[in-house]
Amino acid sequence: MNDFSELENDLKALRPARPSPVLFERIEEAMTEDRKVSAASNSRWTWRRFTEWSRSRASDIEGRLGRAKEGRPLTPFRLGIGLAAAAAAVALLIARINTDQTRNEDTEIAQDSPSSQTKPILPSFSGRSGVDESMSSNKFVPSGATQVVYNTRNEGLQFADGSKQPLRRLRYQTQQTWQWRNASTGASLRVSYPSEEVVLIPVSGQ
Amino acid sequence: MDNIASYENWKNCFSEIGPGLLLFARQWTRSAADAEDIVQEAFVKFWRRNHQISNRALLYATVRSIALDFIRRDKRRARREATVFAEADPTIEPQFEWEDEAQSALAAAVSCLPHDQREVLVLKIWNELTFSEIAGALGISQNTAASRYRYALAHLKKSLQPQ
Numbered sequence: 169m170n171d172f173s174e175l176e177n178d179l180k181a182l183r184p185a186r187p188s189p190v191l192f193e194r195i196e197e198a199m200t201e202d203r204k205v206s207a208a209s210n211s212r213w214t215w216r217r218f219t220e221w222s223r224s225r226a227s228d229i230e231g232r233l234g235r236a237k238e239g240r241p242l243t244p245f246r247l248g249i250g251l252a253a254a255a256a257a258v259a260l261l262i263a264r265i266n267t268d269q270t271r272n273e274d275t276e277i278a279q280d281s282p283s284s285q286t287k288p289i290l291p292s293f294s295g296r297s298g299v300d301e302s303m304s305s306n307k308f309v310p311s312g313a314t315q316v317v318y319n320t321r322n323e324g325l326q327f328a329d330g331s332k333q334p335l336r337r338l339r340y341q342t343q344q345t346w347q348w349r350n351a352s353t354g355a356s357l358r359v360s361y362p363s364e365e366v367v368l369i370p371v372s373g374q
Numbered sequence: 375m376d377n378i379a380s381y382e383n384w385k386n387c388f389s390e391i392g393p394g395l396l397l398f399a400r401q402w403t404r405s406a407a408d409a410e411d412i413v414q415e416a417f418v419k420f421w422r423r424n425h426q427i428s429n430r431a432l433l434y435a436t437v438r439s440i441a442l443d444f445i446r447r448d449k450r451r452a453r454r455e456a457t458v459f460a461e462a463d464p465t466i467e468p469q470f471e472w473e474d475e476a477q478s479a480l481a482a483a484v485s486c487l488p489h490d491q492r493e494v495l496v497l498k499i500w501n502e503l504t505f506s507e508i509a510g511a512l513g514i515s516q517n518t519a520a521s522r523y524r525y526a527l528a529h530l531k532k533s534l535q536p537q
Contacts, residue, residue, distance in 0.1 A: 172527040184397040185469035
């Protein structure tokens with residue numbers, strides 16, 4: 169027993185006010201809407217759950233991206249993103265190779281020694297004819313992607329043109345990051361940009 | 375232990391912890407309506423992420439985080455609240471259902487406590503968290519939580535003594 173036991177008992181006898189019944193309904197409605205959003209846009213919701221999961225559990229983004237690559241099934245959505253990312257990576261690679269090739273040629277004219285301070289990004293690359301060959305062996309492949317939702321705003325109900333059913337307007341602000349890695353050279357490429365998405369969810373009058 | 379997501383009747387779960395959660399949220403808001411907004415957002419967020427209800431420190435940390443975000447959304451509100459917290463303005467009162475004058479005086483005394491002490495007291499008395507859980511929810515050490523609790527009780531005892 170301590171000196172405060174009586175006071176503690178008095179405090180425990182003091183009951184906090186109960187939440188209003190409306191709060192129960194509001195939480196139930198929010199949970200129901202959450203399920204509807206999940207059913208209506210399964211891929212997007214899965215994606216959000218995936219990013220939240222990875223954000224909460226992984227402190228290292230590299231490890232997180234690696235796990236995501238290994239552990240997630242390849243859906244058509246991700247396959248499309250992967251192909252688009254691979255195309256972008258190849259385009260960047262070709263642009264980089266052309267730049268390095270020009271630099272190497274300039275260096276050979278100016279110096280006796282062919283060794284240049286600006287080394288090409290692909291060690292196996294040895295000439296213009298070798299581009300296709302080097303790309304086939306040393307290419308950037310998508311290694312991961314994250315979409316971090318850092319703000320969600322409920323913008324209320326609205327009626328779409330010609331629709332009698334109200335729609336709830338939700339605005340998601342996200343930060344998307346795409347990453348590619350070249351397994352041969354160990355080089356990696358990361359692109360990150362903010363994005364905003366507005367989603368209209370039908371609200372039933374139940 | 376069940377988590378909220380798999381809890382078939384989540385209302386039972388919320389009935390148990392709701393009043394305490396609401397009282398905790400009231401530490402940062404002037405109105406019960408704002409506190410209910412915070413509790414709703416925190417509870418749904420917790421449910422959506424499949425956290426275990428046994429992880430009470432995380433649940434209360436979520437409420438606290440959302441409450442602080444709620445304050446930051448409105449700069450005028452933030453300035454006002456910051457001033458209020460600094461001066462321990464008694465106008466931010468936890469909501470209680472008292473039955474007599476003694477309980478009314480006790481509720482008033484609780485509302486006059488410094489914010490950091492009242493926060494710990496609310497978690498300990500009306501939410502029945504351990505000092506370890508309080509430390510996790512508030513991001514402080516266990517010893518700090520325990521000492522704030524003792525200071526709060528001493529403060530209350532002193533303020534309730536007849537002059």
